[in-house]
Amino acid sequence: MRKVFSRPVSLKDVPFHYCPGCNHGIAHRLIAEVIDELNIQDNTIGVAPVGCSVFTMDYFDIDMFQASHGRAPAVATGIKRVLPDRVVFTYQGDGDLAAIGTGEFVHAAARGENITLIFINNAVYGMTGGQMAPTTLIGQKTKTSPQGRKHEVNGYPIKVCEMLPPLEGTAYVARVAVHKPKSIIQAKKAIKKAFEVQIKGLGFSLVEVLSACPTNWGLSPIEAVTWLEENMIPYYPLGEFKTPTAGVI
Amino acid sequence: MALITFREERCKGCRLCTTVCPKNLVVMSGQINDMGYHPASVLEMEKCTGCALCAMICPDLVIEVQREVKAV
Amino acid sequence: MKGNEAIGEGAVRAGCRYFFGYPITPQSELTHYLAKRLPEVGRLYMQAESEVASINMVYGASGAGARVMTSSSGPGISLMQEGLSYLAGAQLPCVVVNMMRGGPGLGNIAPSQADYFQATKGGGHGDYHLIVLAPNSVQELVDIMKKAFDLADRYRNPVMVMADGIMAQMMEPVELDDQYQIEIQPKPWAATGKVDHEGKNLINSCYVIPEEMESLNFILRDKYSEINKNEQVCEEYQLDGADIVLVAFGTASRICRAVVEKARAQGIPVGMIRPISLWPFPADFIGTAANRVKCFLSVEMNMGQMVEDVRLSVCGKAPVYHYGRFGGMVPTVRDVLEEVKKIYSGGAGQ
Numbered sequence: 001m002r003k004v005f006s007r008p009v010s011l012k013d014v015p016f017h018y019c020p021g022c023n024h025g026i027a028h029r030l031i032a033e034v035i036d037e038l039n040i041q042d043n044t045i046g047v048a049p050v051g052c053s054v055f056t057m058d059y060f061d062i063d064m065f066q067a068s069h070g071r072a073p074a075v076a077t078g079i080k081r082v083l084p085d086r087v088v089f090t091y092q093g094d095g096d097l098a099a100i101g102t103g104e105f106v107h108a109a110a111r112g113e114n115i116t117l118i119f120i121n122n123a124v125y126g127m128t129g130g131q132m133a134p135t136t137l138i139g140q141k142t143k144t145s146p147q148g149r150k151h152e153v154n155g156y157p158i159k160v161c162e163m164l165p166p167l168e169g170t171a172y173v174a175r176v177a178v179h180k181p182k183s184i185i186q187a188k189k190a191i192k193k194a195f196e197v198q199i200k201g202l203g204f205s206l207v208e209v210l211s212a213c214p215t216n217w218g219l220s221p222i223e224a225v226t227w228l229e230e231n232m233i234p235y236y237p238l239g240e241f242k243t244p245t246a247g248v249i
Numbered sequence: 250m251a252l253i254t255f256r257e258e259r260c261k262g263c264r265l266c267t268t269v270c271p272k273n274l275v276v277m278s279g280q281i282n283d284m285g286y287h288p289a290s291v292l293e294m295e296k297c298t299g300c301a302l303c304a305m306i307c308p309d310l311v312i313e314v315q316r317e318v319k320a321v
Numbered sequence: 322m323k324g325n326e327a328i329g330e331g332a333v334r335a336g337c338r339y340f341f342g343y344p345i346t347p348q349s350e351l352t353h354y355l356a357k358r359l360p361e362v363g364r365l366y367m368q369a370e371s372e373v374a375s376i377n378m379v380y381g382a383s384g385a386g387a388r389v390m391t392s393s394s395g396p397g398i399s400l401m402q403e404g405l406s407y408l409a410g411a412q413l414p415c416v417v418v419n420m421m422r423g424g425p426g427l428g429n430i431a432p433s434q435a436d437y438f439q440a441t442k443g444g445g446h447g448d449y450h451l452i453v454l455a456p457n458s459v460q461e462l463v464d465i466m467k468k469a470f471d472l473a474d475r476y477r478n479p480v481m482v483m484a485d486g487i488m489a490q491m492m493e494p495v496e497l498d499d500q501y502q503i504e505i506q507p508k509p510w511a512a513t514g515k516v517d518h519e520g521k522n523l524i525n526s527c528y529v530i531p532e533e534m535e536s537l538n539f540i541l542r543d544k545y546s547e548i549n550k551n552e553q554v555c556e557e558y559q560l561d562g563a564d565i566v567l568v569a570f571g572t573a574s575r576i577c578r579a580v581v582e583k584a585r586a587q588g589i590p591v592g593m594i595r596p597i598s599l600w601p602f603p604a605d606f607i608g609t610a611a612n613r614v615k616c617f618l619s620v621e622m623n624m625g626q627m628v629e630d631v632r633l634s635v636c637g638k639a640p641v642y643h644y645g646r647f648g649g650m651v652p653t654v655r656d657v658l659e660e661v662k663k664i665y666s667g668g669a670g671q
Contacts, residue, residue: 042514042516043514044514045385045514061515061521062515062521063513063514063515064512064521064523064525065380065523065524066411066523066526067380067407068377068403071380074369074374074377074381075377075380075384076381077367078378078379078380078381078382078383078385078389079382079384080381081339081367081381081382082338082381082382082385082387082389083385083514086513103373103374104374107369107370107374
């Protein structure tokens, strides 16, 4: 018998601090598997900003930077400009990337910065206790939208993948989900493609990962993945929004 | 022929693995682990095909899968 | 050479390889100079989308092991404070130039020294210090850049170079040392990918467990004590027989030099101490001088900021006064001389 599924070596053998059923762990594993498969563990540098995602700095067995809230793409830019032959990625939540860090990710994309952003969208601020995020859906109840998000008060959720393709610097933009095995397989393909785009020097890549946060959604883990399927995917459709010129990859 | 192993001490009892097994083999144990959760387990291992869907959805990398792989 | 260009050339000669910045007056010519000069020597000048992004690019480049700098003025430096706290917490070297301008708020682009507190007392959140240097001539602007980068690397700490619009625009002859040797020590802590080192390198200022955070703070405190012991720098002028000692840095010190000469010509024994390092403040030198002079007058282009450090250094051994002009106004020699005379006739002369 042969091992067909085991822990990737780029992921340290330590328990995650995440809540039961939190999809962060799945996203971490996929990134680590891609790093293993591309054989880039020693050449990859990750950037973990503020939020639940900050602890990725302890989980990945690669060199890591911890960055301030929203600024990971700027930090990654500094790293990549110094070390252009390294693979540099950020791992950012929706509050981090799509609220406080809006300037940094848009300009990194516009510059065609040759880095990869893994953008975890779970429609809520996790670490601080379940406040409304820029990606919280209309009607979704959070600690700071207890009656449900109202567009009259809070505006509309930001669709990051739809925003980016017109920027010429973006090479690869995709939205995936990690709530069921079929989606997880697609998610890994997209993450791998994004890293390959960077390795080939084609420009900015971003993979948005729809992810369940059972604790802050007030649902059981099983209810949460169903809620993601029924509510998030209709608003945030999955797929590739921009790919490099055909045949390059 | 497959063998799946659970690192029960790492399991947080989220039950996601129980929803994806095509043969409904994954069940929650009656035991409680050190973290206070009922960990996932498989009772009828002989029926497992080693498809690894349970491992794929596990957020805590609790599950390792081995199976017979045909020589290519 | 113009002051702004002198800083740029000083940085290039100090081995600065990366500049990330955002436009703001009165430091514009510094960025113009580096935007042209850095690519000439195969290095990178990059304009960021904001000062917030600039300082975080500096953080990334520094953590990756590079000699890197940014520059700005008051409002932009305020935006960088969070980043500076992170740089200090993660113990990353870098150089930040602040060409101070009149404030608060948007203020104006006229010369000022109103960012003394911000620079020397922390500015950002948490317990930390920047090393702060204040040159007062174009030659010193060139020379201090090498010192700034060396101190940053030696202590793994951000260094701020403070000047103002007058110094930025001032033109003076400069001697450039062509024998200049740069020795950059290896940085085994840099996170450049595991291929370069044993184990995993982490650039971090996040310690969730208070005991661990306190351990970092102990390390920082020890480092700051070491810096305080080794790096206090000041210049004395006509201290012999001085009853009144002016304390001034940067542009104000150039004015005070003329005040000392005029006062001496009129028979008033005045001298000057010019702090070159604002943090660590030259407290030892001023404290010793306090044993033999009658009083101090801190002359600043602000409402009275450095005067607090002068008082702490003097420690009650002599009275310490302040004279300042604010909001972009520069004290004149005549005004300071009047103040000196007032103090002298009011008791310091007896």
